[in-house]
Amino acid sequence: MTEPNSLSEQEREELIAYLDGELEAEAARAVEEKLQRDPAWRREAELLQTAWEMLDYLPQAHATATFTEQTLTLWQATRSRQARWRRWGRWAGITAWAAAALLAVILGWRVGQRRPATPAEPVPPASEEVWQLLEHHHYWPYYEKVGTFSFLRELDRSGLFDEGN
Amino acid sequence: MPAQSQTSIQMALRDPDVALMLRVRDDDPSAFEELVRRYQDRLLTVMFHLVGSREEAEDLAQEVFLRVYRHRKEYHPQAKFSTWLFTIAHHLAQNVYRRRQRKPEAHFDPTDSTTLAQQPLENWHASVMPPPDHQLRQQELSQVVQQALNRLNERQRLAVVLNKFEDMSYQEIAEILGISVKAVKSLLSRARAQLRELLAPYVQMQLRSGTLPRPDSPARNDAVKQHPVSCPNPSGDAAP
Numbered sequence: 001m002t003e004p005n006s007l008s009e010q011e012r013e014e015l016i017a018y019l020d021g022e023l024e025a026e027a028a029r030a031v032e033e034k035l036q037r038d039p040a041w042r043r044e045a046e047l048l049q050t051a052w053e054m055l056d057y058l059p060q061a062h063a064t065a066t067f068t069e070q071t072l073t074l075w076q077a078t079r080s081r082q083a084r085w086r087r088w089g090r091w092a093g094i095t096a097w098a099a100a101a102l103l104a105v106i107l108g109w110r111v112g113q114r115r116p117a118t119p120a121e122p123v124p125p126a127s128e129e130v131w132q133l134l135e136h137h138h139y140w141p142y143y144e145k146v147g148t149f150s151f152l153r154e155l156d157r158s159g160l161f162d163e164g165n
Numbered sequence: 166m167p168a169q170s171q172t173s174i175q176m177a178l179r180d181p182d183v184a185l186m187l188r189v190r191d192d193d194p195s196a197f198e199e200l201v202r203r204y205q206d207r208l209l210t211v212m213f214h215l216v217g218s219r220e221e222a223e224d225l226a227q228e229v230f231l232r233v234y235r236h237r238k239e240y241h242p243q244a245k246f247s248t249w250l251f252t253i254a255h256h257l258a259q260n261v262y263r264r265r266q267r268k269p270e271a272h273f274d275p276t277d278s279t280t281l282a283q284q285p286l287e288n289w290h291a292s293v294m295p296p297p298d299h300q301l302r303q304q305e306l307s308q309v310v311q312q313a314l315n316r317l318n319e320r321q322r323l324a325v326v327l328n329k330f331e332d333m334s335y336q337e338i339a340e341i342l343g344i345s346v347k348a349v350k351s352l353l354s355r356a357r358a359q360l361r362e363l364l365a366p367y368v369q370m371q372l373r374s375g376t377l378p379r380p381d382s383p384a385r386n387d388a389v390k391q392h393p394v395s396c397p398n399p400s401g402d403a404a405p
Contacts, residue, residue, distance in 0.1 A: 074227055
């Protein structure tokens with residue numbers, strides 16, 4: 001029943017592309033020449049064409065009114081869902097931005113709190129001692145009276161300022 | 166004006182369906198309904214021939230339309246709208262094929278006798294060939310052609326259906342399948358040679374006596390598109 005293939009695979013490709021109008025002018029002319037000259041080419045073209053035309057027997061689908069209606073209902077549902085998501089998305093975006101800003105403020109504040117104090121200018125030991133003395137023992141009035149730090153230290157070491165004196 | 170929007174305008178001028186899809190993209194509610202009505206028959210036909218069942222074809226076609234809507238904002242016209250639509254359809258059909266491979270028992274196709282479709286060629290011819298005195302009805306022929314189509318592999322089937330029913334060029338089919346034009350040429354050549362072999366008894370019958378009933382609704386694409394060839398048959402008559 002099946003006729004032997006008289007054309008090579010490549011020749012058949014060319015012939016079918018020609019029948020489909022897919023060849024450049026020069027290649028199309030070459031196929032036309034072969035069709036004129038070679039009965040095997042003509043026979044192949046005829047068989048291929050007839051088989052191709054038989055695809056016209058395939059049923060063509062026609063959408064029912066129900067199909068259209070269902071498709072549009074599904075579309076409406078998708079549309080509302082998308083609109084809802086868009087609204088939610090907008091609010092979620094605003095909330096996320098606000099939360100991020102708040103977090104940034106809190107973090108900034110915490111980092112600021114933890115940051116070590118700017119180191120003070122190095123204080124000469126004597127000045128520091130003076131400061132401590134003045135600060136902790138409230139010696140300022142005495143310092144004003146004695147005028148010098150070393151004398152004030154002498155007085156302190158002698159126990160003059162101890163409690164009970 | 167950005168290059169992309171210039172392309173969009175050019176494409177919209179060339180293809181009215183691109184203009185329609187751009188309206189869908191811009192959230193014009195009437196445009197989507199128009200798109201569905203314009204494409205539903207074509208999409209259903211292609212899906213039906215790809216998956217072989219009306220019910221599944223309807224589900225898939227609906228899913229294709231919904232995907233078109235869901236991805237409307239990503240649509241940038243670079244080719245005909247139908248190329249984009251059928252690319253989505255192709256991906257969805259592939260999912261169906263993969264699902265069937267995983268669960269072959271879950272698939273029941275009333276139009277396709279799988280055992281018949283997988284027979285060797287000689288058995289196939291013996292089983293589809295009508296008795297000599299049998300007056301063929303169009304319904305029978307339709308079934309045989311459908312079964313012959315089902316014997317092609319998925320990519321061949323899609324290429325044939327798009328070429329035949331959608332009048333698509335090799336370039337457009339290549340874009341949909343994601344292969345080269347050369348590969349499409351070879352794919353279609355093998356598919357058509359296979360169809361010619363599968364339908365040989367009917368082809369011979371038609372060529373000998375022209376006794377096949379005329380089809381109700383010829384496909385959109387005629388057999389010979391641009392180069393009608395007059396091929397004399399052995400009796401010297403012009404080919405149909």
